[in-house]
Amino acid sequence: MKHHNPIITEMFDAKQFAKMGHQLIDLLAAHLDANIAGKSKVLHWKIPSVEDSNWNVPLPQTSSINPKGLLEKLSQEILPNNLAIHHPKNMGHQVACPLPMAALCDLVASLTNQAMAVYEAGPIATMLERQVVRWLCALINETTWHNAGGVLTSGGAQANLTALLVARQVSTSKANPSSNLWKDGIAQQSALRILASEHAHYSVSRAAGLMGLGTDSVIKIATDQRGKLDVNALKTAHQTCLENKETIIAVVANAGCTPTGSIDPLQAIGEYCQGHNLWFHVDGAHGASALLSGIHREKLSGIALADSVVWDGHKLMYMPAAVSAVLFKNEQHSYAAFSQDASYLFQGNSHEDEAFNLSYRTLECTKRMMALKLWAAFSLYGTAGMGALVDEAFAKAKTFAEKIQAQSHFELLMKPETNIVCFRYLHAYSNQAQANKHQNDIRQHIIQSGAFHFTQVDLHGVTWLRTTLMNPFTTEQDLEELLARVALAAQAVFSMAK
Numbered sequence: 001m002k003h004h005n006p007i008i009t010e011m012f013d014a015k016q017f018a019k020m021g022h023q024l025i026d027l028l029a030a031h032l033d034a035n036i037a038g039k040s041k042v043l044h045w046k047i048p049s050v051e052d053s054n055w056n057v058p059l060p061q062t063s064s065i066n067p068k069g070l071l072e073k074l075s076q077e078i079l080p081n082n083l084a085i086h087h088p089k090n091m092g093h094q095v096a097c098p099l100p101m102a103a104l105c106d107l108v109a110s111l112t113n114q115a116m117a118v119y120e121a122g123p124i125a126t127m128l129e130r131q132v133v134r135w136l137c138a139l140i141n142e143t144t145w146h147n148a149g150g151v152l153t154s155g156g157a158q159a160n161l162t163a164l165l166v167a168r169q170v171s172t173s174k175a176n177p178s179s180n181l182w183k184d185g186i187a188q189q190s191a192l193r194i195l196a197s198e199h200a201h202y203s204v205s206r207a208a209g210l211m212g213l214g215t216d217s218v219i220k221i222a223t224d225q226r227g228k229l230d231v232n233a234l235k236t237a238h239q240t241c242l243e244n245k246e247t248i249i250a251v252v253a254n255a256g257c258t259p260t261g262s263i264d265p266l267q268a269i270g271e272y273c274q275g276h277n278l279w280f281h282v283d284g285a286h287g288a289s290a291l292l293s294g295i296h297r298e299k300l301s302g303i304a305l306a307d308s309v310v311w312d313g314h315k316l317m318y319m320p321a322a323v324s325a326v327l328f329k330n331e332q333h334s335y336a337a338f339s340q341d342a343s344y345l346f347q348g349n350s351h352e353d354e355a356f357n358l359s360y361r362t363l364e365c366t367k368r369m370m371a372l373k374l375w376a377a378f379s380l381y382g383t384a385g386m387g388a389l390v391d392e393a394f395a396k397a398k399t400f401a402e403k404i405q406a407q408s409h410f411e412l413l414m415k416p417e418t419n420i421v422c423f424r425y426l427h428a429y430s431n432q433a434q435a436n437k438h439q440n441d442i443r444q445h446i447i448q449s450g451a452f453h454f455t456q457v458d459l460h461g462v463t464w465l466r467t468t469l470m471n472p473f474t475t476e477q478d479l480e481e482l483l484a485r486v487a488l489a490a491q492a493v494f495s496m497a498k
């Protein structure tokens with residue numbers, strides 16, 4: 001199709017798209033293959049300010065690159081210098097090495113750009129989302145979650161915010177039925193509190209800040225040796241809030257906390273919340289995917305007692321970012337987060353029709369067709385295939401923990417419950433600060449070499465090296481090599497310090 005302006009013709013040229021698309025897919029397939037085979041470095045470390053100056057060029061006024069040049073730029077500069085996410089020695093963040101078929105679905109989502117705020121701006125995108133949400137709710141519990149529902153959001157942080165907005169609206173109107181906090185604001189409210197595990201993701205405190213409650217409104221509940229929320233500490237904190245006449249808007253438990261992957265005692269917390277009429281939110285961004293595994297599902301026993309659950313697709317469901325679900329046991333609650341009108345969008349529809357206009361229930365107005373990739377993955381591989389990925393990741397973490405325990409110069413933080421393993425190098429350090437600095441230096445030494453990528457975490461003043469084992473192609477040999485590298489780096493760092 002020709003436009004009178006040649007540049008516009010070129011921009012929308014379907015033939016060019018097909019030609020370049022084929023080449024791009026070939027390029028990406030080779031990149032994927034090489035990554036999985038571990039052929040390159042995991043990370044080509046460069047000092048950020050140096051890299052920044054390399055990418056600081058004047059804004060092009062006219063074409064500065066042709067399609068072939070764009071492919072070259074991708075293959076020579078962009079792809080090799082990104083973090084190699086499918087590399088077996090990439091063990092850093094809780095970010096999936098995405099399923100290639102899901103990545104293809106994201107291309108469809110990009111080109112078709114279904115805005116999704118209202119049904120007519122993405123009819124099938126809406127249906128796919130409703131289907132995926134129903135599947136996820138059924139995985140939580142087919143019986144007690146049969147009236148459940150929710151939406152997909154761009155990330156777990158936003159999903160936590162959405163759930164806590166609902167919790168606030170529901171809990172405050174329970175405490176004072178004539179109040180409408182969404183409309184009136186928080187000024188008239190008594191002190192509102194969130195009781196959350198000390199290991200809650202920072203998005204929980206951030207949500208409190210965003211909601212105008214102040215981050216101090218989040219009361220951190222201690223965890224035990226295995227990183228699990230201490231139910232007695234929760235009860236004590238609850239009692240103190242009651243004595244202070246504070247309104248609790250939610251109890252937040254982790255199903256796979258960020259630092260260690262530990263799963264809180266969901267059954268006990270859920271029963272306590274039910275008994276005391278408290279909103280129970282489970283942040284399962286990381287670990288809710290254990291529901292897909294016949295072996296590990298039991299670890300989440302009690303999750304169905306939750307009023308709301310957050311579950312990330314781009315973690316253990318191996319989706320490209322971002323796709324998260326915020327799910328409510330009672331679907332009607334999902335309308336409580338954003339009780340606001342936008343007449344140009346929602347034209348006095350009946351409540352039933354509103355169910356198809358998703359932006360009633362999410363912060364986003366325009367959002368991506370996020371469900372396609374999840375729908376495709378479940379359709380292609382079933383829960384059996386998706387669960388196999390979880391089994392593989394959790395088994396690898398167990399193996400790695402055993403290897404760490406078998407070596408005297410390493411300390412394992414705890415037996416992993418999911419796929420996060422924390423450990424540290426042991427030495428006769430003169431104090432904790434020195435021990436912590438050494439772990440940090442070891443990690444910097446290794447990640448800057450490009451041999452492995454992993455993270456670190458500070459817990460109660462102690463720094464731990466932290467691996468998240470996501471990649472099904474990571475071998476036992478890779479895990480042994482990491483420990484050997486850490487030991488070598490420890491010596492190298494010592495000699496550099498001398």
Ligand SMILES: Cc1ncc(COP(=O)(O)O)c(C=O)c1O
Nearest residue numbers: 094155156157201258283285286
């Ligand atoms: C437990 C937990 N909740 C929430 C989040 C935030 O999720 P996202 O990065 O998808 O916004 C994370 C991220 O790692 C997490 O570990």
